[in-house]
Amino acid sequence: MQPIGFPGLGLEFNIDPVAFRAFGIPIYWYGIIISIGFMIAVILAHYEARRVGLNSEVILDVALYGTPSAIVGARLYYVLFNWSFYKNNIMEIFSIRHGGMAIYGAILAALLSTVIYCKINKVDLWKVCDIGALGLLIAQAIGRWGNFVNQEAYGGPTRLPWRMEIFDIDAQARISVHPTFLYESLWNLVGFLFLFWYRKRKKFDGEIFLLYGLWYGLGRFWIEGMRADSLYWGSFRISQVVAFVSVFLCAGLLIYYRKNKKAY
Template sequence: MIDPIAFQLGPISIRWYALSIVLGLVLAVYLSAKEAPRKKILADDVYDFILYAFPLAIIGSRVYYVLFSWEQYKDNPLEIFAVWNGGIAIYGGLLAGFLVLIFFTRHRFINTWDFLDIAAPSVMIAQSIGRWGNFFNQEAYGNKVANLDYLPGFIRDQMYIEGSYRQPTFLYESLWNLLGFILILILRRKAKLFKQGEITLFYLVWYGVGRFVIEGMRTDSLMLAGLRVSQWLSLLLVGVGLVFFLFRRKQQDIPYYQSE
């Protein structure tokens, strides 16, 4: 088993989970800042946004997890602040980040759809990298399987949890997001393919479909009315993405992504 602690800085333990998130964040910021000038957005606006959004996204991720896991915290509320013991949810972070983005773009007089379009693929690759934090922590895994001989040895060994091999759902989601990221990079260069906002809507549908399927394989998810909470939210993302796509496609005055 791989030690979840990468190294020590005195009394402070630096975990692979944290390094995975930070690596994904740095790459996301770099790619967004590089793409921003194509939409007449300053790279400094991207940097300023992340200074607000990242800490609030972490808080949002924790709040989301606690709300849907209240039974384990109600008798010991101080544990709510013990983030180092695990317990954050990506959907909470995405929601918090989206709310910050709405406020930020309006305050800076930036078109919200344009900012979302440069951010969406960057978020996707950040999620792809960040999922490896679950690998190091041996969490977000799936059902028991007979063997994982098709996987590299270091992944297979790490997926041996509680006496059984487990479906590496972290890997499935990581690869799904990576594929979506690559598709966006290829397709957004094609003239008059995406209209303004449609890269974001592609992200919502792509991520929502993949997350719904993969979440169904997991055994450690929060449940609500017969489905996992994340599956309900995935359906919501897909529905919102498709409705907005159909609505905006009918609008003649919406520019294409590459138009200046």
């Protein structure tokens, strides 16, 4: 793997995507980083559930059902919008280790499984979503560093002082690009810190989740415009379309509920 440089900052990193091997099986940094983010999210959600009087076992159940749903959703989303390739390479659909996961697919699938779980078990959906939103943001902030190690999810060319320099296989040369993984990681971290502070001041159940959708959607719409590896639907970047819809819906619901629900 070629080194990752930040020439404007005088930094260079040589990171092997494989952290170590267990019984001959490569264990990748990407998976380790994602797992760390997931564990921190679950631990945070566990304690947050206890704080608001929700059975913490509910959080474990939601994570148990939501995790495989998110993996399947992330893959299906990516495959769906890359069907021109996968229709002729069906077996590649199952080759997750070759890459191809989409965060919005993961979020939508995990949300669907949570809705179904809460409906069946008569659990307050909005309260669970508020807790989950905090975990999602911190997990996403951490998870983006897996993209850094893999040298993926980067942006277009730039000469800004904080530009990232990587080796481009197609160009067979080193190029300077926007470190969009870093932009999104920082955006999510700021959003998490704000929502963590605001959670004790929320006006109604569901507000934290809707603010998450609004905040992440705004950031993703902006950052996606710089990405060099976007999935497209015609001439539209799919993630920008989803982000726009997310912002529109969450903003509308926030306005509606603020007008029609009493504050605590």
